[in-house]
Amino acid sequence: MKLVKVRNPEEMSAFAARRIIEKVSSSSMLSLGLATGGTPVGTYEFLIDDYKKKQTTYRNVFTYNLDEYVGLESSHPNSYHYFMYNHLFNYIDIPSENVNIPNGVASNLKQEAISYEAKIDKIRGVDLQLLGIGENGHIGFNEPGTALNMLTHVLALSESTRQVNARYFNNYDEVPNHAITMGISTILKSKEIILLASGESKAEAVYRMFTEKVGSNCPATVLRNHSNVVVVVDEKAVSKLE
């Protein structure tokens, strides 16, 4: 796992955007694994800015999002589907048929998870996966305690994650109880991974990711078993490691 230290969230976002643009520009076809939440927003802003200035095209890019809340329609402002269009897809030329996000309102969620995993298997794992990290060490919605060999699955969100995510909802009770997420095994199928972390609230998780025994107590530790991972951290997020 390679550690890249930068000064602030802006440099972190620029680093990830540069790598994504490099891959998009040099590939005749590319699969991108994408994350939601606060962390990747700056990266998406850089991509939009680059698209406006240089018209980098996303016509041959296929995206695969990490996760989605169960029970939220794609039109719900808190769904990850809505988030992705609002923060990125509406502003670049990606064809909507190239966008893949788990369907959190599928009538058969188990089947939805199996089908989503099959899509990722068909491309033999995404080419480049962008990740954030939860304060409790989760990646995707793989909460502490999740088996490391899980594929895409439906899970109950931990109380701590629901509390952290409540800032996007009117109140805590509105935060869905369940989500559908790529599993750890799904994420490890990616050919290249960039994990971003900024701010003091991530310092403990970053410290644990590098120092704790690889295991489900801190799911992000499994990235140490992958041969092509770059962890980009700002000064605050790396403060406990130094």
Ligand code: F6R
């Ligand atoms: C989002 C996701 C989560 C977030 C993590 C950090 O698709 O899978 O693992 O990356 O919860 O969230 P933020 O960036 O809001 O701190």
